[in-house]
Amino acid sequence: MKRVHNFSAGPSMLPLAVLEKAQAELPNYKDSGMSVMELSHRSGLFTEIITDAENLLRELMNIPENYKVLFVQGGASQQFAAVPLNLKKNGKADYVNTGSWSKKAMKEAKKFIEVKEIASSEDENFTYIPKIDANMISSDADYVHITTNNTIEGTAFRAIPDTGDVPLVADMSSNILSEEIDVSKFGVIYAGAQKNIGPAGLTVVIVRDDLIGDASDVCPTMLEYQTHSESGSLYNTPPTYGVYMAKLVFEWVKELGGLKEIQARNEKKAELLYDYVEQSDFYASPVQKESRSIMNIPFIIPGRDLDSDFVKEAQAEGLETLKGHRSVGGMRASIYNAMPVEGVEDLINFMQKFEKQHK
Ligand code: PMP
Numbered sequence: 001m002k003r004v005h006n007f008s009a010g011p012s013m014l015p016l017a018v019l020e021k022a023q024a025e026l027p028n029y030k031d032s033g034m035s036v037m038e039l040s041h042r043s044g045l046f047t048e049i050i051t052d053a054e055n056l057l058r059e060l061m062n063i064p065e066n067y068k069v070l071f072v073q074g075g076a077s078q079q080f081a082a083v084p085l086n087l088k089k090n091g092k093a094d095y096v097n098t099g100s101w102s103k104k105a106m107k108e109a110k111k112f113i114e115v116k117e118i119a120s121s122e123d124e125n126f127t128y129i130p131k132i133d134a135n136m137i138s139s140d141a142d143y144v145h146i147t148t149n150n151t152i153e154g155t156a157f158r159a160i161p162d163t164g165d166v167p168l169v170a171d172m173s174s175n176i177l178s179e180e181i182d183v184s185k186f187g188v189i190y191a192g193a194q195k196n197i198g199p200a201g202l203t204v205v206i207v208r209d210d211l212i213g214d215a216s217d218v219c220p221t222m223l224e225y226q227t228h229s230e231s232g233s234l235y236n237t238p239p240t241y242g243v244y245m246a247k248l249v250f251e252w253v254k255e256l257g258g259l260k261e262i263q264a265r266n267e268k269k270a271e272l273l274y275d276y277v278e279q280s281d282f283y284a285s286p287v288q289k290e291s292r293s294i295m296n297i298p299f300i301i302p303g304r305d306l307d308s309d310f311v312k313e314a315q316a317e318g319l320e321t322l323k324g325h326r327s328v329g330g331m332r333a334s335i336y337n338a339m340p341v342e343g344v345e346d347l348i349n350f351m352q353k354f355e356k357q358h359k
Contacts, residue, residue, distance in 0.1 A: 005343035008321035009151050009296060009334040010174065011194040018248045036244040041237050049244050050233060056250035060259055063183050063206060070205040070225065071233040071243050076101075076173040076192040078223065079205065080108035083169050083188060085219035087142045087211055094118040094141045094166070099126040099150040100327060101171060106145075112216065113142070126153040128288040132161035143167045143187060149175035149293050151195075152325040154286070154332065156293040160185050167211060175295050176204070177253060178337060179263035187211050193242060195295070196337050198249050202242030253337065262337055269335050269344045270294035276348045282355040286330065300330035306358055307331065314350055322347075 006013040029036050032045055039046045054069045063069065072078075083105075084093060091113045095106045097120035109115050116138060119130035137144055144163045149156040151174040160182070161168070167187025176191040183189065188207045194200035205225065212225045221227050227235045233243075253262055274292065277283045283299050285292070301307065307330060311323045324330040335344060 002318075004318040004320045005339065005346055006320045007333045007335065007339070007343075007347070009195075009325070009332065010192070011200050012334055012336050013338045014198065014245070014249065015252050015338045018245070018252050021248055022245060037241045039240065041234060041240050046240060049240075049247055050238070053243050053247035053250060056247060056254060057204070060177065060250060060253055061181070061183055061206070066209045067183060068207050068209065068212065068225070068229045069233075070207065070228040071238050071246075072203045072205060072222075072228055073201060073239055074222075075200075075203055076171055076190055077104065077108075079171070079190040079203065080105040081112070082205075082219075082223040082225070083143070083145065083190070084109040084112040084216075085223055086207075086215045086225050087167065087169070087188070088113055088216045089142050089214070090140045092116065092138060092141050094136075094138050094144045096120070096130065096132060096144070096146045096161075097122060098129055098147050098155060099153040100325075101151065101173070102145075102147045105147070105171060109145070116141070118144070121155070124288075125286075126150065126155065127286055127291070129155050129157050129291040132163075134162055134164055137163050137166055139166070141166050143169045145169045145171070147171045149173075149178075149295055151296050151334070152328060152332075154293045154296045154298040154328075155288075155291040156295070158290065167208070174334075174336075175293070177259065177262065178266050178295055180259045193246060195334075196249075198245035199242050201239040202246060204246075265341065266294045266335070266337065269339065269341055270297060272341070272344050272348060273297050273299075273333060273335070276351065280351075280355060282359055283351065286328070295336055296332055296334045298324055298328060298330055298332040300324075301358075304358070306354075309358075310354055313354060314347075317346075317350055319343075319347055319350055 094116050097117050106115050118136045121128050121130050148170045169188040173191045174195050177196040190205045193202040212229050215224045277285050277299050322331045324332040
C-alpha cells in the first residue's frame with residue numbers, strides 16, 4: 001500500500017490508525033450488521049457515538065460545563081453568518097482582519113450587522129498578527145471576531161487577546177486541537193472538521209450558554225445555536241459518518257497523550273521546518289517570526305522561478321500538495337496533527353536536494 005505525505009491545507013491527511021479502524025469497522029459496526037453510514041441517527045449505537053465524540057472533545061479541550069458542543073453542517077463558512085445572526089444585540093461587532101478567511105467572515109457579517117475592522121495586517125500582505133489592546137474594542141460591540149490561525153497566510157495568534165466583557169469569537173478551523181487553549185476566554189469557537197478533526201462535512205461549534213437562545217428573528221432555524229443545543233445536535237440528520245470519524249480522531253489524540261503531547265509534537269515539527277528555512281539562503285519565510293503558524297508553513301524561493309518545478313519534483317517523491325495558495329504563491333506545507341515528524345524530515349531532505357540542484 002502506497003501512502004504519501006499529504007501537505008494539503010484541507011481536506012488534509014488523517015491518521016492511518018484511524019483510517020484502518022474505520023476500515024475494519026466499515027461493513028459491520030459493532031455487530032449491527034451495517035455500517036455507521038447506514039445507522040439511524042436516532043439509534044442507540046449512534047447515540048453512543050455522538051455522546052462519546054462530545055465527551056472526548058470536552059475532555060481533550062477541557063471545555064467548561066457552561067459551554068455547549070454542537071455538531072453541525074455548512075462548514076466554517078456558514079458560521080460566518082450564524083455568528084452575527086445568533087449574537088446580534090446592538091447590531092455591531094469588531095473584527096480583526098488577518099487574511100482571506102477573516103475578510104470572508106467580515107463580508108458575510110456585513111449582511112446582518114455593522115462591522116468595524118479594529119485591526120488589520122493587510123498593509124503588509126497579512127504577514128503578521130496585529131496587536132490587540134483592550135482600548136481598541138468597542139464597548140457596545142456584540143462580539144470581537146478573530147481567525148486564530150490563518151491557513152492561507154501561515155500566521156497565528158500566539159496570545160489570545162483579552163476582550164473583557166465583550167465575547168470573543170474565534171474561527172479555529174485550522175488550529176483547533178493543535179495545542180492547549182483556554183476555552184473560557186472565548187464566547188464561541190467554530191471550526192470546519194477537515195483539518196484536525198475528520199472528513200469535510202462536519203462543523204464543530206463550542207458556544208457559551210449565555211450566548212444561546214437570543215438569535216435574531218430572521219435567523220434560519222438551522223443556523224440557530226438553540227436548535228442544535230436543545231436537540232443534542234439531532235434536530236435533523238447530522239453528518240453521522242463525520243461525527244463517527246471525529247470520535248475516532250479524538251480517541252487517537254487522547255491515546256497520544258492529549259493536547260499537551262500533540263502541541264509538543266506540532267511545535268517540534270514546525271521548528272524543524274522553520275529552522276531549516278531560516279539557515280538556508282535559498283528558501284525564505286514570508287511570515288514575521290513572532291506571528292508564525294505551527295500548522296501552515298509557507299516558504300518561498302526568492303528571485304527564482306522554481307515553484308512549479310519544486311512542487312512537481314516533490315510530488316514525484318511522495319510529498320503531495322505543496323503548492324502555495326494562489327493568492328500568496330510559493331509553497332505551503334500544512335502539517336496538521338496527523339502529519340508525522342518523518343513527513344517533515346522527508347520534506348526537509350527533499351528541500352536540501354532541490355537546493356543543491358538549483359543553487
Ligand atoms: N476559516 C479558515 C481559517 C479556513 O481555513 C477555512 C477552510 N480552509 C474556512 C474558514 C472555510 O471552511 P469551510 O470550507 O469549512 O467553510
